[in-house]
Amino acid sequence: xxxxxxxxxxxxxxxxxxxxxxxxxxxxxxxxxxxxxxxxxxxxxxxxxxxxxxxxxxxxxxxxxxxxxxxxxxxxxx
Numbered sequence: 779x780x781x782x783x784x785x786x787x788x789x790x791x792x793x794x795x796x797x798x799x800x801x802x803x804x805x806x807x808x809x810x811x812x813x814x815x816x817x818x819x820x821x822x823x824x825x826x827x828x829x830x831x832x833x834x835x836x837x838x839x840x841x842x843x844x845x846x847x848x849x850x851x852x853x854x855x856x
Contacts, residue, residue: 786823794818795843799827804840804853815842818852826855 789796792809795817804818819841820827826835835856842852 799829815844
């Protein structure tokens with residue numbers, strides 16, 4: 779996982795790297811799609827993401843991170 783989309787948590791699941799507060803639904807979806815990406819990343823610690831629940835919810839994106847570090851939007855949360 780490149781350092782740029784860094785966050786507070788890094789883990790590996792089913793051979794994919796996960797960075798930050800990635801929702802379980804996205805974690806399940808990625809291997810089901812048999813993606814060639816290296817993983818998913820949620821930069822920072824957006825309020826409203828899993829583990830960051832509270833009175834406020836900020837919109838945020840989950841990024842698909844490909845080999846070589848290229849990122850693209852994978853899922854948007856409002």
